[in-house]
Amino acid sequence: MNRLLFGLFAAVVALQSAMSTAIDKDGSVLVLTDSNFEDAIKEHKLLLVDFYAPWCGHCKRLEPAYAEAADILAALEEPIFIAKLDATEHKEAAAKHGVRGYPTLKLFKNGVPMDYQGGRTAEEISAYMIKKSGPAVTTVTSVEEAEAFFAKQPTAALALLDSLDSDIALAVTTFAESSDNVPFAYTAEPAVLTNYGAKAGSLRFATPEAVFTRFLDFTGGVTAFEELNTWLFGHSIAPMFEFSPEKSMHLFSGPIRVHLIAFGDATEAGFADTVAAIKEGANKFRTKALSILVGKNETRILEAFDLTEKDVPTMVIADMRAGAMKRFFFEGDMAKAFDTEKFLTNFFAGHLKAKLKSEEPVPEDMEKAVKVIKGKSFQKEVLESDKDVLMEFYAPWCGHCKTLEPKWDVLGDRLAGVEHVMTAKMDYTANELDVPGVDIRGFPTILFFPADKTKEPVVYKGGREVPDFLAFLKEHASKPFEVEEEEEEEEEEEVKEEL
Known part of the structure; x- marks a missing residue:
């Protein structure tokens, strides 16, 4: 009897275990949970998992392409499976695999996770999985x-x-x-x-x-x-594609770092002919430049190029090969394929000049201990100067820049009496430079421009305290210098003497 009861109990446990780890499907997509996640990646030697949030707009836009890719892969002679997991409900699996944003796609191969490196269309997802399967x-x-x-x-x-x-x-x-x-x-x-x-x-x-x-x-x-x-x-990829956040994540991180961006209103009469002309003119350069169509309602993209809806239609070449973006603006007829081809030909031949942002310099910029440099004043105040210049490139919204600001002001005051050394700063969100060695990829970036301006600037990589900056300058400055001790240090010495 005991054996019979034990057998029944074991069968019930096995059945409950099987039921708890059963994997449901939404169409051809496996639906994962915290309880069946580990079983799924063990059962499938190759499994792509979409960690998503139900309220996430990017997740919703990915969903139909992901479902279509699942159907394509499930119909193969040897089916390949992809899955999804609601990371807001099943937090254990998401936390284990470091999911911090949505959607996050991870590929599990023999149980080993790796970041998904493919595109976001059904064709790209299925091609990626087929490639990884064999x-x-x-x-x-x-x-x-x-x-x-x-x-x-x-x-x-x-x-x-x-x-x-x-x-x-x-x-x-x-x-x-x-x-x-x-x-x-x-x-x-x-x-x-x-x-x-x-x-x-x-x-x-x-x-x-x-x-x-x-x-x-x-x-x-x-x-x-x-x-x-x-x-x-x-x-x-297509000779020209319409901008969307999903496409940009994949394409903008690709190996082609020159983008021909056409801003236009797709609903405008005759604009389809303009797009056809741009495609024709850009086709010879498709392995050198991505061609992107951006609608005039994409205000954030327009603002990045200092454009408004009134400037549309227009075209810009965005060159990111050297890191920071350089902008080259089109002059011509967008509806003529020859003008587009000429625009790109002149760009790659080096015949175009980038349009650089700059605030207007004012006399007060150079009166403070920390000199305020603008794009238009950089040549005169820095490159044509015989001084050593330590310069901070900052963004007004940057938290690290705000933390550095009072220290940078103290540094400027300490060096105010040193004639051959200048402390300076530039708001690089409102100003741009096209100067060898100036590659601003994050904030704050600090560069040292030696008095001998034939030499490229030196990237400062030291600490962010005033003594750190002074030690660096004493090592790199063209002439030796001394600065007075801070008043606080002098007061401490006086206290010690009184004691």
């Missing part, structure tokens, strides 16, 4: 297999080689392992090369839009890999 490179041995490879994923690359046992085949494998979004295959079958009319040593890259070919040259080492990555990225 070997870095698929071997194609016939025309039929090649056609099946391209049919399986609409954006894919096939390397046509002399031999699969060669340095270039190894290079293709190495590159494919580092490329997350594009499925790769290679072949050395003469029939496949003949079928595509391609020479050995070339790449056939197919997208839903068109087929592109490129000769594979890996003799340039790292540079060649970077060039191929940029080329693939440029051809894998």
